[in-house]
Amino acid sequence: xxxxxxxxxxxxxxxxxxxxxxxxxxxxxxxxxxxxxxxxxxxxxxxxxxxxxxxxxxxxxxxxxxxxxxxxxxxxxxxxxxxxxxxxxxxxxxxxxxxxxxxxxxxxxxxxxxxxxxxxxxxxxxxxxxxxxxxxxxxxxxxxxxxxxxxxxxxxxxxxxxxxxxxxxxxxxxxxxxxxxxxxxxxxxxxxxxxxxxxxxxxxxxxxxxxxxxxxxxxxxxxxxxxxxxxxxxxxxxxxxxxxxxxxxxxxxxxxxxxxxxxxxxxxxxxxxxxxxxxxxxxxxxxxxxxxxxxxxxxxxxxxxxxxxxxxxxxxxxxxxxxxxxxxxxxxxxxxxxxxxxxxxxxxxxxxxxxxxxxxxxxxxxxxxxxxxxxxxxxxxxxxxxxxxxxxxxxxxxxxxxxxxxxxxxxxxxxxxxxxxxxxxxxxxxxxxxxxxxxxxxxxxxxxxxxxxxxx
Amino acid sequence: xxxxxxxxxxxxxxxxxxxxxxxxxxxxxxxxxxxxxxxxxxxxxxxxxxxxxxxxxxxxxxxxxxxxxxxxxxxxxxxxxxxxxxxxxxxxxxxxxxxxxxxxxxxxxxxxxxxxxxxxxxxxxxxxxxxxxxxxxxxxxxxxxxxxxxxxxxxxxxxxxxxxxxxxxxxxxxxxxxxxxxxxxxxxxxxxxxxxxxxxxxxxxxxxxxxxxxxxxxxxxxxxxxxxxxxxxxxxxxxxxxxxxxxxxxxxxxxxxxxxxxxxxxxxxxxxxxxxxxxxxxxxxxxxxxxxxxxxxxxxxxxxxxxxxxxxxxxxxxxxxxxxxxxxxxxxxxxxxxxx
Numbered sequence: 001x002x003x004x005x006x007x008x009x010x011x012x013x014x015x016x017x018x019x020x021x022x023x024x025x026x027x028x029x030x031x032x033x034x035x036x037x038x039x040x041x042x043x044x045x046x047x048x049x050x051x052x053x054x055x056x057x058x059x060x061x062x063x064x065x066x067x068x069x070x071x072x073x074x075x076x077x078x079x080x081x082x083x084x085x086x087x088x089x090x091x092x093x094x095x096x097x098x099x100x101x102x103x104x105x106x107x108x109x110x111x112x113x114x115x116x117x118x119x120x121x122x123x124x125x126x127x128x129x130x131x132x133x134x135x136x137x138x139x140x141x142x143x144x145x146x147x148x149x150x151x152x153x154x155x156x157x158x159x160x161x162x163x164x165x166x167x168x169x170x171x172x173x174x175x176x177x178x179x180x181x182x183x184x185x186x187x188x189x190x191x192x193x194x195x196x197x198x199x200x201x202x203x204x205x206x207x208x209x210x211x212x213x214x215x216x217x218x219x220x221x222x223x224x225x226x227x228x229x230x231x232x233x234x235x236x237x238x239x240x241x242x243x244x245x246x247x248x249x250x251x252x253x254x255x256x257x258x259x260x261x262x263x264x265x266x267x268x269x270x271x272x273x274x275x276x277x278x279x280x281x282x283x284x285x286x287x288x289x290x291x292x293x294x295x296x297x298x299x300x301x302x303x304x305x306x307x308x309x310x311x312x313x314x315x316x317x318x319x320x321x322x323x324x325x326x327x328x329x330x331x332x333x334x335x336x337x338x339x340x341x342x343x344x345x346x347x348x349x350x351x352x353x354x355x356x357x358x359x360x361x362x363x364x365x366x367x368x369x370x371x372x373x374x375x376x377x378x379x380x381x382x383x384x385x386x387x388x389x390x391x392x393x394x395x396x397x398x399x400x401x402x403x404x405x406x407x408x409x410x411x412x413x414x415x416x417x418x419x420x421x422x423x424x425x426x427x428x429x430x431x432x433x434x435x436x437x438x439x440x441x442x443x444x445x446x447x448x449x450x451x452x453x454x455x456x
Numbered sequence: 457x458x459x460x461x462x463x464x465x466x467x468x469x470x471x472x473x474x475x476x477x478x479x480x481x482x483x484x485x486x487x488x489x490x491x492x493x494x495x496x497x498x499x500x501x502x503x504x505x506x507x508x509x510x511x512x513x514x515x516x517x518x519x520x521x522x523x524x525x526x527x528x529x530x531x532x533x534x535x536x537x538x539x540x541x542x543x544x545x546x547x548x549x550x551x552x553x554x555x556x557x558x559x560x561x562x563x564x565x566x567x568x569x570x571x572x573x574x575x576x577x578x579x580x581x582x583x584x585x586x587x588x589x590x591x592x593x594x595x596x597x598x599x600x601x602x603x604x605x606x607x608x609x610x611x612x613x614x615x616x617x618x619x620x621x622x623x624x625x626x627x628x629x630x631x632x633x634x635x636x637x638x639x640x641x642x643x644x645x646x647x648x649x650x651x652x653x654x655x656x657x658x659x660x661x662x663x664x665x666x667x668x669x670x671x672x673x674x675x676x677x678x679x680x681x682x683x684x685x686x687x688x689x690x691x692x693x694x695x696x697x698x699x700x701x702x703x704x705x706x707x708x709x710x711x712x713x714x715x716x717x718x719x720x721x722x723x724x725x726x727x728x729x730x731x732x733x734x735x736x737x738x739x740x741x742x743x744x745x746x747x748x749x750x751x752x753x754x755x756x757x758x759x760x761x762x763x764x765x766x767x768x769x770x771x772x773x774x775x776x777x778x779x780x781x782x783x784x785x786x787x788x789x790x791x792x793x794x795x796x
Contacts, residue, residue: 068779070644077771081577083555084772096781121557152577 007191011184012177019176027162027169034161038154039126045079046128047113050147053088054132057145062137064090072147080153085120090134091141101148104129123150190214198224206232206304235300243297246290253287292420295353299424303431307347310456313383314339314376316348320355321374324363332369335359342378343456346432354428357421358387358449365391366446378455382434385451388441403436429453480523484508488516492729495522495529496543497634498716499668502692502750510736517729525665526633533558533721540730543718543737545586545686546633548640548774550717554579555772559719560727566735569742574715574754576770581734582715583741584751585767588638589687590705591671591694596620596680605709606648609683613655620659623680625670628663629790635665638684638712640777640786641768646710653793656683661794668693674702686714692750713767716751 049072057066066088076084087097102118109131116127127148133140194217197209208225257280264276321335328335344351362372370390377384394402403426426436434453441448480500484507496503500523507519522539524532526546533542533553544550553559554576561578574582590609594602596619603609613620627635642649662679664670667689670682675697690704718737720730741754768774776782 066781067785068776068782070773070776073776074769074771074773077769077773081771083557084775085555096779 008181008184008188011187012181015180015183016173016177019173019180023169023173023176026172027165030165030169031158031162034165035154035158038157038161042079042126042149042151042154043115043128045075046115046126046147046149047130049073049076050113050128050130050145053086053147054130054143054145057088057132057134057143059134059136059141064095064134064136064141064143066095066143068096076147076149080149080156082150082153083121083123083125085125085148087146088143090136090143095143097146101146102127103144103146107131117151118148120148125150126154190217194221206235239297239300242293243301246293246297250287250290250294253283253290257283257287289420292357292424295357295424296420296427298353299350299427299431302347302350303427306350306431308345309348310343310345311348311351313342313344313351313378313385313453316351317355317374317376317385320352320359324356324359327360328363328372331363331366333363333366334371336371336373338373339376340378342376342383344383344432344453345456346453347428350428350431354425354451355385355387357424358451361421362387362389362391362447362449365389367391381455383453383455385453386448387450388443388448389446390441390444391446393440393445393447394438402438425449425451477528478522478524482521484511484519484521486511486514486516486518488518490516490726490729491518491520492541492726492733493520493522493539494541494543494733495524495532495537495539497524497526497529497545498543498751499523499689502689505750506737506740510733513736514729514732525631527631530633533719536721536723538723538725539721540724540726541718541733542721543583543716544633545714545716546637547715547717547768547770548637548778549633550580550719551576551770551772551774552778553721554719555775558722560722560724562720562727562731562734564731564735566738570738571754573767573769574741580717580719580770581738582717582754582767582770583737584688584716585754586686586688586714586716586752587706588642588684588712588714589690590681590683590707591674591685591690592681592703592705593674593677593679594701594703596623602703602705604705604707606646606652606707607709609707610648610652610655613652613659617659620680622660622662623678624656624659624661624683625664625673625679625681626656626661626683626794628665630787631663631665634667634686634714635684636777636783637714637768637774639790641712642684642710643786645712648709650789650793652683653790657794657796663794675699684712688751715754715767715770717770 052069052072052075053066056069057064059065068086073084076082085098085101087099087101087103088095089103098120101120102116104114104116104127106114111130111132113128113130116129118125118127125148127146129144129146132143132145134143135141190213194209194211194213197211206228208228209221211221213221260276260279260283264273264280267273267276317339318337321337325335359372359374366372366389372387372389375384375386375388377386403422422436422438429436429451432453434451437450437452439448439450440446482500500521503521507521511517511519526544526549529542529544530546530549530553533539534556536558542550542553550559559579562581563578567575567578567581570581574585590603592603596616597612598616600612603612613624627638629636629639639649662673664673664682667686670679670685671690671693673679674682675693687704687706694702694704718734720727720734724730740749743749743753744755777786
């Protein structure tokens with residue numbers, strides 16, 4: 001495949017190419033015209049000179065006589081410093097001048113001036129010839145006057161003009177290249193700003209583009225909008241499907257769990273009880289996964305049109321921690337709160353969901369009788385919630401990868417989990433313009449999860 | 457090609473004799489083995505100081521200086537005689553030589569410094585500007601003032617023909633190239649020329665080949681008036697004379713200014729030294745100071761230009777009068793006027 005060159009550069013090169021062709025054309029045209037004009041003016045003077053001489057031809061006592069007028073040569077001397085040659089013949093015999101000067105090739109008609117370029121004495125000369133019939137005695141004698149001049153002056157003038165034209169053409173070309181670059185950049189500006197507008201968008205921003213675009217970009221815009229629309233619909237459909245599926249799974253699971261508990265209470269032997277407990281645990285796990293899937297779908301749904309309510313993270317943390325207190329107590333885990341007022345704009349439901357997933361993880365992975373510390377702090381531009389535990393840590397894999405869907409750490413065997421908790425938290429924070437930081441607990445051997453949110 | 461041009465040239469001048477007639481030749485030996493051969497129309501005693509001064513700068517160079525009339529010089533160069541530099545007072549003949557390819561181009565910073573009117577292409581360069589003057593003895597004037605115009609001159613000659621019979625001298629234009637140039641240019645410029653010629657013709661004028669002879673005859677008292685004498689020769693000669701009755705008069709109605717020109721002939725061998733000599737001549741020709749060189753500088757002609765008469769223009773128009781038909785017609789008229 002041919003490597004794609006930038007449109008701007010291609011456009012500039014194209015315009016510059018056009019300018020170069022035009023420059024060359026204009027140079028050659030001006031040069032040609034200059035050559036023509038110089039040659040024409042020389043022809044005119046030569047013609048005038050030959051005519052002036054021809055007009056002095058007269059017949060005296062049957063003999064053709066003439067007197068070269070001073071002006072015939074002085075006019076030639078006036079236009080350039082070129083060598084001058086001449087020849088006058090009467091009826092084919094030389095009257096005066098340079099005998100070997102080339103005569104006109106065709107017999108000139110009387111009064112008509114013929115021009116030729118010839119070689120004479122090792123130099124190119126332009127000749128003008130004129131014929132005049134003179135009555136000598138009783139017969140008409142054709143008198144041919146030829147005046148020749150070397151081409152030095154003509155060449156000097158046309159060379160000079162050609163050089164001037166070349167200079168102007170080069171200047172024109174340089175200016176044209178500059179203007180081409182400017183024109184290319186100007187005409188590509190809408191495309192660039194369009195591309196910037198698209199790339200500035202958040203990862204889940206699928207709203208249609210509404211900006212005004214030049215008519216050339218309108219098809220691209222509508223194609224892009226249609227694509228985003230289809231993509232959005234497809235995402236929504238799958239989220240809906242997941243939420244629907246999770247919801248449908250949860251209700252029968254609750255029934256199964258209740259029945260299993262009743263059966264457990266009335267189970268006669270230990271073996272059956274053990275099996276029933278396993279059933280209950282599996283059901284719990286499934287219902288938890290279904291809950292998280294629902295959470296995830298909620299995040300995806302709400303993030304699309306995020307609420308921007310002002311709230312205090314301290315309050316949020318206190319409420320969420322209180323909701324999880326019973327789960328923690330079951331494992332004798334203490335939730336230690338250290339809150340300060342930290343205001344953010346955001347969706348309380350989502351933030352609660354994110355925090356709940358993180359705390360849930362912390363409680364789940366922490367050994368019994370340990371403490372999970374939750375700290376809320378407001379800095380100049382950011383508000384932070386830090387959750388640190390004394391659990392096994394994040395394992396050896398890259399911390400960032402754990403926020404991927406259904407990704408679990410390498411050291412989580414034996415503990416029930418879906419791998420969605422960190423994903424949900426990360427997505428919520430991203431939707432709020434913040435981020436989720438994962439790292440080892442600086443004060444112990446557990447994990448430290450930090451919510452970073454822009455301050456309100 | 458050349459022999460045809462030569463044929464033309466011979467028919468142009470229609471002068472007998474092919475052999476070069478060198479009037480004088482002098483060799484200025486140098487210390488080296490290079491030699492520069494100059495053919496010139498300037499008399500030996502006029503050009504002597506130039507050669508000495510040039511040799512002071514170039515002692516190694518042998519200079520061979522030959523004097524010939526302008527026509528002989530022209531014929532010699534056309535016959536491709538071997539000279540390295542040709543200096544002539546006949547601008548038209550020099551012009552013809554350059555036009556017909558008998559001169560080779562030369563350029564230097566010196567030649568570039570020349571005004572446009574003092575050169576033609578890179579072939580001919582002028583190094584002096586010399587006016588044509590009238591030399592006359594005040595004895596013949598009586599109580600009349602010096603004639604200032606040709607009309608004054610005509611009146612003087614008409615009023616006192618007795619004083620001028622057999623005592624008027626001018627160039628024999630059939631022989632002298634410079635005389636022919638002066639006569640043709642004057643005839644072209646003022647109609648008083650023919651009237652003056654008619655008047656002179658009635659006084660049995662004496663015809664000369666050269667300016668120096670005319671000046672000598674005026675000094676000797678054999679001539680009362682010499683018309684169209686080279687001013688440079690006259691002033692150079694009169695400077696050595698105590699007789700203050702002889703005056704140089706420049707015509708105010710029109711005065712020819714001749715440019716003495718140099719060309720390097722096409723078949724010159726020692727072109728390097730010819731170029732050096734050319735540069736040196738131009739340096740002297742463009743001098744500002746009134747040094748005691750025998751020949752006047754070019755600059756004076758710019759003063760002449762302010763009085764209305766520039767030097768004779770170098771250019772192909774000069775060749776017009778060399779055309780055999782024109783020459784024949786002009787000489788016929790001239791002979792009719794002067795030989796009655």
